[in-house]
Amino acid sequence: GQNIDQPTEMTATEGAIVQINCTYQTSGFNGLFWYQQHAGEAPTFLSYNVLDGLEEKGRFSSFLSRSKGYSYLLLKELQMKDSASYLCAALDSNYQLIWGAGTKLIIKP
Amino acid sequence: ETGVTQTPRHLVMGMTNKKSLKCEQHLGHNAMYWYKQSAKKPLELMFVYNFKEQTENNSVPSRFSPECPNSSHLFLHLHTLQPEDSALYLCASSQDLPDRAGEAFFGQGTRLTVV
Numbered sequence: 001g002q003n004i005d006q007p008t009e010m011t012a013t014e015g016a017i018v019q020i021n022c023t024y025q026t027s028g029f030n031g032l033f034w035y036q037q038h039a040g041e042a043p044t045f046l047s048y049n050v051l052d053g054l055e056e057k058g059r060f061s062s063f064l065s066r067s068k069g070y071s072y073l074l075l076k077e078l079q080m081k082d083s084a085s086y087l088c089a090a091l092d093s094n095y096q097l098i099w100g101a102g103t104k105l106i107i108k109p
Numbered sequence: 110e111t112g113v114t115q116t117p118r119h120l121v122m123g124m125t126n127k128k129s130l131k132c133e134q135h136l137g138h139n140a141m142y143w144y145k146q147s148a149k150k151p152l153e154l155m156f157v158y159n160f161k162e163q164t165e166n167n168s169v170p171s172r173f174s175p176e177c178p179n180s181s182h183l184f185l186h187l188h189t190l191q192p193e194d195s196a197l198y199l200c201a202s203s204q205d206l207p208d209r210a211g212e213a214f215f216g217q218g219t220r221l222t223v224v
Contacts, residue, residue, distance in 0.1 A: 030207070033212070041217065042113070042215035045213065048212065091211045096157075097154065097213070099151040101150055
């Protein structure tokens with residue numbers, strides 16, 4: 001079956017760095033996506049990886065290892081507004097997104 | 110208006126009622142999706158439309174009936190729902206399948222409560 005695993009909840013301190021891990025098992029693979037969802041709001045696209053390596057976009061970076069079925073989202077210089085759920089999703093061979101349950105990130109002052 | 114707009118934002122309905130959820134996108138996308146989001150569970154893909162044609166129906170019960178009259182509008186018709194259908198229903202759109210399928214733009218969702 002297809003499965004995405006990520007931690008349920010993480011806590012970090014304002015100004016610090018946090019890494020949210022995601023492992024995936026899918027039928028085929030066409031890319032790994034990270035979305036951010038603030039409470040009561042729509043998910044918004046953050047990043048996309050299809051090749052191994054690190055993609056950097058400002059304070060956020062995303063890493064992919066296809067051989068290990070593993071990705072992480074790295075958030076630097078954390079701000080209170082980064083408190084949200086972070087959703088990991090893999091695009092399978094049918095080009096359907098398979099979603100994780102999301103990681104709720106709590107930022108403390 | 111821009112982006113993806115869903116109405117209503119909140120809906121309470123009885124198990125014998127019939128209601129419809131509406132989604133409209135102003136992004137020029139040709140693919141539209143209905144998702145169900147329940148607390149602490151992964152997003153569940155319900156239906157996919159590409160160029161107004163339904164391409165996926167992920168074993169969704171017939172009490173949920175989608176309609177896509179054109180590439181900008183998507184409806185989800187609801188009838189004789191069960192309490193376990195209470196959830197956040199999200200509409201999304203993306204550029205043409207399959208290349209841009211992963212970069213989806215979501216509406217704010219309809220919070221549905223079945224009583």
